[in-house]
Amino acid sequence: GESVGLHLPTLSVQEGDNSIINCAYSNSASDYFIWYKQESGKGPQFIIDIRSNMDKRQGQRVTVLLNKTVKHLSLQIAATQPGDSAVYFCAENGAGNAGNMLTFGGGTRLMVKP
Amino acid sequence: DAGVTQSPTHLIKTRGQHVTLRCSPISGHKSVSWYQQVLGQGPQFIFQYYEKEERGRGNFPDRFSARQFPNYSSELNVNALLLGDSALYLCASSLGPGGGTEAFFGQGTRLTVV
Numbered sequence: 675g676e677s678v679g680l681h682l683p684t685l686s687v688q689e690g691d692n693s694i695i696n697c698a699y700s701n702s703a704s705d706y707f708i709w710y711k712q713e714s715g716k717g718p719q720f721i722i723d724i725r726s727n728m729d730k731r732q733g734q735r736v737t738v739l740l741n742k743t744v745k746h747l748s749l750q751i752a753a754t755q756p757g758d759s760a761v762y763f764c765a766e767n768g769a770g771n772a773g774n775m776l777t778f779g780g781g782t783r784l785m786v787k788p
Numbered sequence: 789d790a791g792v793t794q795s796p797t798h799l800i801k802t803r804g805q806h807v808t809l810r811c812s813p814i815s816g817h818k819s820v821s822w823y824q825q826v827l828g829q830g831p832q833f834i835f836q837y838y839e840k841e842e843r844g845r846g847n848f849p850d851r852f853s854a855r856q857f858p859n860y861s862s863e864l865n866v867n868a869l870l871l872g873d874s875a876l877y878l879c880a881s882s883l884g885p886g887g888g889t890e891a892f893f894g895q896g897t898r899l900t901v902v
Binding site: 708710715716717718719720723763765775776777778779780781 | 831833843892
């Protein structure tokens with residue numbers, strides 16, 4: 675079946691550097707994408723979303739880029755902090771799916787070194 | 789305002805038993821979804837409910853069932869538990885069922901089947 679996946683399972687960065695987490699999706703009908711952050715023992719926390727009619731969206735210290743041509747999604751975190759250490763998931767909602775019927779990727783663990 | 793609340797937080801059951809997990813959505817949210825997250829993987833969609841009706845179902849056996857109550861809270865039931873049902877069960881709520889609606893997750897219920 676169609677799925678959302680990630681290129682790298684673990685990313686280690688130095689505090690203060692920028693982080694880039696990548697995600698590939700296969701469902702060309704997907705029209706809504708979300709990045710979630712999940713800390714140990716907690717549920718996923720919404721970070722930022724983007725709709726398919728956009729290619730870039732910025733939040734506080736985070737930017738999501740969407741390349742529909744190659745079906746690729748990325749999350750950029752500026753000035754990475756120790757509190758950013760967590761597992762990051764991309765998720766997609768295909769056209770026609772129920773609002774929170776999300777398909778998640780496998781996750782990337784971000785480790786921030788002090 | 790309270791976020792999505794789930795109970796219990798942890799649960800240990802024996803193979804063959806039945807379990808009921810509970811979720812209260814954010815006030816004003818009418819849609820609830822359930823996800824299963826096996827250790828080291830992304831959440832997998834189980835069910836979505838909106839206005840007490842099932843709106844979506846993932847690829848899970850009939851041992852899994854759910855319902856939504858008039859106050860929009862929800863229960864997930866799993867019969868004849870298997871060892872492989874051990875996972876974090878997440879509930880997500882959103883305003884409605886439409887695509888592109890932000891979903892908020894609870895902390896989850898950690899189910900261990902022995």
